[in-house]
Amino acid sequence: KAGVTQTPRYLIKTRGQQVTLSCSPISGHRSVSWYQQTPGQGLQFLFEYFSETQRNKGNFPGRFSGRQFSNSRSEMNVSTLELGDSALYLCASSPGLAGKPYEQYFGPGTRLTVT
Amino acid sequence: AQRVTQPEKLLSVFKGAPVELKCNYSYSGSPELFWYVQYSRQRLQLLLRHISRESIKGFTADLNKGETSFHLKKPFAQEEDSAMYYCALSGGSNYKLTFGKGTLLTVNP
Numbered sequence: 001k002a003g004v005t006q007t008p009r010y011l012i013k014t015r016g017q018q019v020t021l022s023c024s025p026i027s028g029h030r031s032v033s034w035y036q037q038t039p040g041q042g043l044q045f046l047f048e049y050f051s052e053t054q055r056n057k058g059n060f061p062g063r064f065s066g067r068q069f070s071n072s073r074s075e076m077n078v079s080t081l082e083l084g085d086s087a088l089y090l091c092a093s094s095p096g097l098a099g100k101p102y103e104q105y106f107g108p109g110t111r112l113t114v115t
Numbered sequence: 116a117q118r119v120t121q122p123e124k125l126l127s128v129f130k131g132a133p134v135e136l137k138c139n140y141s142y143s144g145s146p147e148l149f150w151y152v153q154y155s156r157q158r159l160q161l162l163l164r165h166i167s168r169e170s171i172k173g174f175t176a177d178l179n180k181g182e183t184s185f186h187l188k189k190p191f192a193q194e195e196d197s198a199m200y201y202c203a204l205s206g207g208s209n210y211k212l213t214f215g216k217g218t219l220l221t222v223n224p
Binding site for chain 2: 021048055102103104105106108
């Protein structure tokens with residue numbers, strides 16, 4: 001099976017702009033999660049979607065939003081970018097079924113730099 | 116709340132020596148524990164899950180509920196084990212992983 005893919009791999013944006021990141025999960029996986037990875041804070045959970053519904057959300061401001069499509073692909077949007085949003089954004093997919101181990105498979109990430 | 120602590124940021128051992136990467140967690144329910152590894156310039160990948168009680172690449176990890184620990188062990192480290200290791204916890208049906216800050220393991224020749 002093909003792994004999790006993320007596009008674009010690198011982005012440079014200016015403060016105040018908005019950005020959309022895309023994630024395609026492993027075929028058959030219906031759960032997609034997003035994480036922010038920074039040297040200082042490590043890996044922090046943003047949100048998780050399953051069958052187009054957000055099931056959980058981390059402690060990030062409302063400028064961070066996401067959605068999932070019927071084919072399980074997901075997008076993450078960050079509006080009004082701040083310098084502190086510079087990070088590696090990771091997407092992970094999982095079958096996401098209740099009662100099953102919640103192991104996730106990660107994509108390569110999108111490196112966002114805000115200037 | 117769920118929390119994962121990896122007390123060592125850096126760990127350096129010689130090839131052939133035993134290695135133990137520590138992980139302690141805090142969670143009120145029954146957690147699922149995982150170890151993830153990230154080799155240089157590669158994506159984060161699942162190494163071990165506690166529920167499987169398996170050995171991958173010579174690594175094992177035992178869940179100790181009394182000590183709330185899930186330490187990763189290998190009896191004889193190899194140079195190719197050099198990587199960043201993350202311990203992660205999933206709390207039942209809350210559908211998220213909480214990660215520790217990671218331990219950078221260096222295995223010297």
